[in-house]
Amino acid sequence: MLSSVGLVFNAAALIWFSTLNTKSSYTPVLVSLVLFGCGLALFAPANTSSIMGSVPAEKRGIASGIRNTINQTAGVLSIPFSLLLMTLVIPYNKLSQIVSGSQLINSNEVPLFLKSINRACLILGIITLLAIIPLLWGVRQKNKKKTTI
16 A cells, blocks of 8 residues: 555656746745655555565565666666657757757757656656556455455
């Protein structure tokens, strides 16, 4: 259940990020970052515990290695995926110049760049909400097994 609540917090924070603009004060930015951090704090330990608890004791070292490999791979792929989502709004060549630091963003491009970040956060928030479905389905299946035993 904590994993589900954590994902809801993360999704809410990402969707909140998608509403920020150049006129946003520090308060909504800070609150959304705290909400995202709380979501991670709720999700990660509960998810790890669930994974490791479902593995026989003699296989936990292998399971831990696989889990860490998946986490690290997801972390590496998240940046290119976010940039891919941003290219739905801003052309790739312009985005790569801004992100690489080879060209500073001028004031005319800030709204477009911010819109691309907002769109990416919205899509990531929706994906995070959808991730709750298999999580809850897994809990349901686990509960079914307990009641049939």
